[in-house]
Amino acid sequence: MADNQFQLPAGFSAGGVYSGVKSDTSKLDLALVVSDRPASAVGVYTQNLVKAAPVQLDRERTPSDRVRAVVINSGCANACTGQRGRQDAERVTAHVAEALSGAEGVAPEQVLMMSTGVIGEHLSIDKLAAGIPQVVADLGTDAPAVERASRAIMTTDTVPKVRSRTVEIGGRSITVTGVAKGAAMIGPNMATMLAVVMTDAPVTPADAQAALSDSVVESFNCISVDGHMSTNDTVLLMANGAAGGEAFEGRDLALFRATLLEVCEDLAIAIPADGEGATHLITVEVHGCATRDDAIRIGKTIADSPLVKTAITGADPNWGRIVSAAGYAGVPFDPEEVALLINGMLVYEKGTPVEFDEKAVSDSIAGSRDTLLLLLLGEGQATARFWTTDLTAEYVRLNADYRT
Amino acid sequence: MADNQFQLPAGFSAGGVYSGVKSDTSKLDLALVVSDRPASAVGVYTQNLVKAAPVQLDRERTPSDRVRAVVINSGCANACTGQRGRQDAERVTAHVAEALSGAEGVAPEQVLMMSTGVIGEHLSIDKLAAGIPQVVADLGTDAPAVERASRAIMTTDTVPKVRSRTVEIGGRSITVTGVAKGAAMIGPNMATMLAVVMTDAPVTPADAQAALSDSVVESFNCISVDGHMSTNDTVLLMANGAAGGEAFEGRDLALFRATLLEVCEDLAIAIPADGEGATHLITVEVHGCATRDDAIRIGKTIADSPLVKTAITGADPNWGRIVSAAGYAGVPFDPEEVALLINGMLVYEKGTPVEFDEKAVSDSIAGSRDTLLLLLLGEGQATARFWTTDLTAEYVRLNADYRT
Known part of the structure; x- marks a missing residue:
């Protein structure tokens, strides 16, 4: 973390504590991110039909122009938990609202929630209720506070993931800082890719939603570890306007969107870079497609092929696996016009092997x-990049030898 | 093989020899299947855009009412080999036609070809040309001859795959016998699922095509090992009418189709049952879908999830992975109505965990x-079955440690 310079945007604080949901007492499992004023808050959520309780809750509460906090627990996904799961998530946000309420009051609806961990188990409400005053007391605005928050959302991640950019927009210094977790779309009975991105930029909920949705398409939607879509995937953006001034428009908004995309892309790449058991981060670049959707589809198909992944694991320049994966992506193209470079070296061109x-x-x-x-x-002319991991015996061991 | 009773349909002979394409001289690598009279011949081919040369050739030569032979080599896929690959495949079929020509003559167009093995290498035409008279001399109609043919098409398969049924249709005894290979959609640089099914039933090319296409949908299209679609996948059916009588119609045709489906299903299941490194054959049954396509899509999504596969490897009743895989199959359903049984035991029902x-x-x-x-x-009411393997560290080792 020491090498990664970052700071919280103005008006935000963060913290992380151990509440007892995880069995390992040396870990953190409860994070809180707070804005000192109401913020535009928008989300992009898993497309899985089986949506965890906190995802259902956040979908109802966003977009919003008055969100104050996001509470995140790890160790329990609160997924496949029915009506009780929904009530549990609401109760946790009510506890947070109560703990945060100063003179002005915070309503439960101003608190969002994310969860990651075991599917099919109920939240330990008593432990979380006891932990919430602790994490409120832990809130800080310095780098260690952000790191505690980022550690408290980890499951099988081996490193915390925080990325931050500060840029000058419209004469104001704007910071965009995100924390994320994820090491497999679902790890050993753990779940999920989560991210919360904070900014002091003044952005309306509608512009924030468009900016986040577009950023996710080119960042978090372009990564995979195992192609298994979680029940809990969530990316939240909070924009509290603490940098001052009117809501961004025109060129200022475009610059903000570019900065948001950079932070999302940095966070997204950090996930396969920390993929379970991975020994390689694989970047698949696809050029020369009719549409960007085509390029993403081909990139994803190559990235999800176990045979491509294992070839990289074994440092095997087995280009036939890569070309044949492109061929079953469901995108029409002329195989005689295909060329492939591995680490800059041409291995295949115009439908025939190259020396x-x-x-x-x-x-x-x-x-x-x-x-x-x-x-x-x-x-x-369309292009896309997609990031994935290799597939190792260690990944299998992590996911097969773990027992529920 | 001893336990698997099978016989060739009337009028067919088969054989297998070592021609030198494989480096291991203890193996067989050249198979031939011959009908003593012109047969209806139809094929179902890979949907991969990158089609191997023999696939291109067979697609042009089928459907046909006069095919006499199928020649199959293992050790070289003749895929991604351009124009020279096409010419090589044509030359091999010409050699077979010449070697088979008796008084009546056999044209190259009456010979089909299948190849499996390394992608991106050219066929050793000289070795195959020398091997063809040997495999013609090796032709026989007994079980050992069929077993030699089935061994000659193996790559990483650990067992030869022959399945046969004999039924009474319209007063005639009809035999349907198939040989298949496949252990991964693409194995360690090897390729492909291949099958050739022979029958002495009288069936027109049009009826044969419809019967084979429909059978493949419910058999070979419902299996996966790693979800990687090969450049060479081919299923051929030859029906030579040697059982006598007019071409089947009506109820007789329906009975033939049912028998063909049984043989295709038996052969198909034999492939994941022999999957690379596999310790489990997983059958995914999906019931209660709006359409059969929906059921297949959900079954395939569950079967292709590395997290479901590794859970079975580890004997972990991790139902959350199975339910969440169904949720991202792209098929709309009510998650609250889902139930799941593992080996007959209920583990999940109506959106909540079950004790x-x-x-x-x-x-x-x-x-x-x-x-x-x-x-x-x-x-x-629609249902489907899908068959796959678990995912083991041995699969990764086989595919990562192999070097081209």
């Missing part, structure tokens, strides 16, 4: 944690 | 190579 130095390509894969697969098609 | 004996479910998974996941929805 290449297999050892050099293999060494370049083995020698770095990052692998770049660059596929060129001849259908148009 | 169940975790040890009993875990023991039932650990104690058998077969696992049954039965998902009940409340959307309609």
Whole structure:
């Protein structure tokens, strides 16, 4: 964390404590992020039909122009828990509202919730209720406070994930800071990719929703570890306007959107970079498609192929697996126009094998944690990037040897 | 093989030899299946845009009413080999036609070809040309001859796969016999699921095509090992009418179609049952869908989830992974109406966890190579079955440690 310079946007505080939901007492499991004034708050949620209770709750409470806090627990996903799960999530937000209420009062509806962990177990409401005053007391605005919050949302993550940018927009210094967790779409009985992004930029709920939705398409929707979509996936954005001034429009809004995308992309890449058991972060770049949707679809199909992943695990320049994965993505293209580069080295062109130095390509894969697969098609100008992990015996061990 | 009673349909012979394409001289790598008279021949081919040369060739030559032989080599897929690959495939079929030509003559167009093995390498035409007279000399009609053919098409398969049924249709004894290979959609740089089904039933090319296409939908299209679609997948049916009589119609045709489906299903299940590194054959049964397509889509999504596969590897009754996989299949359903049984034991019902004996479910998974996941929805009457393997560290090792 020391190398990653970051700060909270104005008006925000964060904290993280151990409440007892996780069995390991050396960990943190309850995080809180608070804005000192009502903020525009919008979310992008899992498209899984089976939505966890906190996802259902947040979907009802966003978009909003008056959210004050997001409470996040790890260790229990509160998913597949029926009506009781919904009531539990509401009770937790009510406890937070009560604990935060000063002179002006905070309503439960001004608090959002995210959960990650075991599916099918009920929240330990008593433990969380006892932990909430502690995490309120823990709130701070410095880097250690943000790090505690980011650690409290981890499940099988090996590193906390915080990314931040500060830019000058319309004469004001604007900070965008996000925390995220995720190491598998669902890890060993754990769940989920979660992120909350805070900014002091003045942004209306409608503009915030559009900016977040568009950013997610090019960031969190372009990563995978195992292709398994969680019941709890949530990305929240809070914009409290503490930097001052009128809500952004025009060029200012465009600059804010670009900054938000950068932070989302940084956070998103951090997830497969920390993928369970992973020894490589694989970037799949697809160029020359008719549409961006086509490019994403091909990138995702290559990224999700266990045979492509295991080839990278083994530092095997097995281009046939990559080309054949593109071929079943469901996107029409002329196979005779395809070229493929692995770490910058051409291995396939115009439908036929190319003479290449297999050892050099293999060494370049083995020698770095990052692998770049660059596929060129001849259908148009659209491009996309997709990030994934390799697939290792350790991933299987983590997910097979874990017992519920 | 001894336990699996099978015979060739009348008029067919088969054989398998070692031609030198594979480096391991203890293996077989060249198979031939011959009908002593022109046969209706139809195929179902990979939907991968990147189609191997023999797939391109067979697609042009089927449907047909005069096919005499199918030649199959293993060890080289002849995929991604451009124009030279096409010419090579044509030359091999010409060699077969010449070797088979008696008084009546066989044209190259009467010979089909299938290939499986390394992608991106050219066929060793000289070795195959020398092997063809040997495999013609090896042709026989007994069980050992069929077994040699089925062994000659294996790549990472651990067992040869032959299935056969004999039934009485319209007063005639009809035999349907198929050989198949496949252990991963693409194995360690090897490729493909191949099958050739022979019958002495009298069936027109049009009826044969419809029967095969429909059978494949419910058999070979309902299996997966790793979800990676090969460039070479091919299922061929040859019906030579040697059983005598007019082409089947009406009830006789329906009975033939049912028999063909049984043989295709038997062959299809044999593939994940022999999946690379697999310790379980998982059957996913989906009931209560609005349409059969919905049921297949949900079954395939569950079957392709690495988290579901690794749960079974670890004998972990982790129903949350199964229910959440169903939720992202892209099929609308009411999550509150879902029930799930693992090996007959209810673990989830109406959107909430059910009390169940975790040890009993875990023991039932650990104690058998077969696992049954039965998902009940409340959307309609359509059902489907899908077969897959678990995912083991051995699969990763096979596919990562292999080097091209």
